[in-house]
Amino acid sequence: MCKAFSCIINQVGTVTWKLGVDSHSDLALLGGYQDRVLGEFAKYEVTPRNGNYLHPDEWVCRVDESPTPSWCGMHEKELVLAAHKQWLASLSKLLNLHPTVHPFSLTPPTITERHIQLLKEWASVRALVGDSVGDSLGDSVGASVRASVWASVEDSVEDSVWDSVVDSVWAYVGTFFKLPKWQEGYPFQSAVDLWEMGLVASFDGATWRLHGGPNGQVLYTISQERLRSSK
Numbered sequence: 001m002c003k004a005f006s007c008i009i010n011q012v013g014t015v016t017w018k019l020g021v022d023s024h025s026d027l028a029l030l031g032g033y034q035d036r037v038l039g040e041f042a043k044y045e046v047t048p049r050n051g052n053y054l055h056p057d058e059w060v061c062r063v064d065e066s067p068t069p070s071w072c073g074m075h076e077k078e079l080v081l082a083a084h085k086q087w088l089a090s091l092s093k094l095l096n097l098h099p100t101v102h103p104f105s106l107t108p109p110t111i112t113e114r115h116i117q118l119l120k121e122w123a124s125v126r127a128l129v130g131d132s133v134g135d136s137l138g139d140s141v142g143a144s145v146r147a148s149v150w151a152s153v154e155d156s157v158e159d160s161v162w163d164s165v166v167d168s169v170w171a172y173v174g175t176f177f178k179l180p181k182w183q184e185g186y187p188f189q190s191a192v193d194l195w196e197m198g199l200v201a202s203f204d205g206a207t208w209r210l211h212g213g214p215n216g217q218v219l220y221t222i223s224q225e226r227l228r229s230s231k
Helices: 024-030 074-092 113-150 159-176 189-196 224-229
Strands: 005-010 041-048 059-063 200-203 207-212 217-223
Touching: 005 024, 005 074, 041 074, 059 074, 113 159, 113 189, 113 200, 113 207, 113 217, 113 224, 159 189, 159 200, 189 200, 207 224, 217 224
Parallel strands: none
Antiparallel strands: 005 041, 041 059, 200 207, 207 217
């Protein structure tokens, strides 16, 4: 799978990249290549060694194809890293960096009406989060940041509720970005508020649950019908 910073470079040193585009095939079209001529360009990726795009430790540059084209060397690597710096500068204009909250590391609160109302608000907008956050950020940048926070919940939820928990992850991921359409208010703040309280919502098609604590245990359940009618 292509990573958030992917690019291609030809033998004269022209680097093609675009923020939000990670597919080498798409970059080839963007650069005017046919993507069928062997050796016409080389595919590169630059990724954080620790896999964390929010708090990278060291950026690692590598050729993303085998065998490596014979003409690729230190000069090409330097050009790719220079392009990566430009990518980082563009990305920084979109980022809203803040400490990452790992909800299941927090002591969960006693569930109150406030939490139930937040859950009701989240239930009313959850279906929109994929289009609003995922599509806006793109597969490369958004998915890479999502992967950086996903580890905080993935080992604590059952397979049957993964999809709905992923929606909460996307809602939280959106807080790391400054997009113009959210200037009037972030539509998924209810899920974020729950997350930062140590609560993550899941839904199995009939029942909503709030998970919390070190094992993501179920702390509260309510049917969808009852949640809709709650005041």
